[in-house]
Amino acid sequence: MEFSLFNILDLLGTMAFAISGALAAMSRKLDLFGIFIIAFVTSIGGGTLRDVLIGNTPVNWMENTNYVYLIGVVTILTIIFRNKINYLKTSLFLFDTIGLGIFTITGVETGIQNDLDPIISIALGAMTGTFGGVIRDILCNEIPVLFRKEIYATASLTGALIFVLLDELQVNTDITYLVTALTVISIRLLVVKYKISLPFFTLDQKKSPN
Numbered sequence: 001m002e003f004s005l006f007n008i009l010d011l012l013g014t015m016a017f018a019i020s021g022a023l024a025a026m027s028r029k030l031d032l033f034g035i036f037i038i039a040f041v042t043s044i045g046g047g048t049l050r051d052v053l054i055g056n057t058p059v060n061w062m063e064n065t066n067y068v069y070l071i072g073v074v075t076i077l078t079i080i081f082r083n084k085i086n087y088l089k090t091s092l093f094l095f096d097t098i099g100l101g102i103f104t105i106t107g108v109e110t111g112i113q114n115d116l117d118p119i120i121s122i123a124l125g126a127m128t129g130t131f132g133g134v135i136r137d138i139l140c141n142e143i144p145v146l147f148r149k150e151i152y153a154t155a156s157l158t159g160a161l162i163f164v165l166l167d168e169l170q171v172n173t174d175i176t177y178l179v180t181a182l183t184v185i186s187i188r189l190l191v192v193k194y195k196i197s198l199p200f201f202t203l204d205q206k207k208s209p210n
Contacts, residue, residue, distance in 0.1 A: 005174065006109060010047075011070065013102030017043040018071045020095040021136050022078040023085065027092070028140045032079075038136055039075040043067075045132035046103050050124055054114050093192065096133060096145075101184035104129035104156045105177055108163045118164045125160035126153055129184070151191040151198060159184035 021042030025035040044061045051059040061067040078085060085091050107128025111121030130146050130153050137144040145152050159180045166176040190196065 005177065006106065009102050009177065010106050011067075013099050013106060014043045014047075014067055014070060015074050016095045016099035016102065017046075017132050018074040019078050019085070020092055020099055020133070022075045023082075023092045023095070024136055024140050026079070026082060030140075035079065036072070036075055038139055039078070040068075040071050041139065042099075042132045042136040043071050045135040046107065046128040046130065047132075049131045050107050050110055050128045053124065053127075054110065054116075093188075097185050097188040099132070100129045100152070100156055100188065101159065101181040103132070104159045104184050105163065105180050108160045108180075112164075112167060118168075122157060122160040122164055125163065126156040129156040129160075151187065151196060154198065155184050155187035155191070158187060 018039045021039035022035050024042070025038035028034075030038065044059075044067065047061065048059045051057065104125045106125075108121050108125035110128070111124040116124065133152075134144040134146050137146075162183050163176055163180040166179060171179075
């Protein structure tokens with residue numbers, strides 16, 4: 001396996017989401033099998049959607065089983081050190097945010113490498129970053145964070161847009177990766193700390209006649 005910066009980021013994102021998925025599964029008191037399944041789909045969900053959409057099949061983790069082994073090892077370590085990891089009250093949020101930032105990068109970069117339109121590359125980055133978390137939340141019987149008041153997809157889209165702009169300006173790749181990841185992570189940290197959310201709307205409930 002070639003260890004380019006892109007591949008290293010992809011591995012780091014996989015690890016972050018594996019930890020996020022395992023922690024979410026343990027918080028729902030799932031059994032060992034359930035923990036592995038949630039960790040796995042959280043890690044590969046976004047990348048699988050990305051590869052299917054661009055016609056890159058078999059998808060990445062099927063061709064490179066190192067990802068499967070990595071997810072397994074990370075999940076086992078998360079289970080073993082669960083109490084120490086969970087000592088951080090915001091551990092699930094932090095690992096999810098790191099995964100979001102990194103997978104946004106790999107999604108956009110994949111779109112650019114395949115000569116897709118910038119708008120499509122941005123969308124591909126957001127889907128790669130958020131879809132694993134959507135599957136995790138659905139399987140854990142929660143409303144996906146993507147659809148809650150928290151700014152999640154918007155952070156990913158903003159980072160993806162910055163990536164495309166910096167790429168168009170031919171900024172150094174390492175700097176582009178760093179700025180994109182920091183943008184996504186910073187937005188997530190700020191909106192949660194200051195409880196910033198997008199507006200939401202509800203339907204007026206008609207009062208039943210007396």
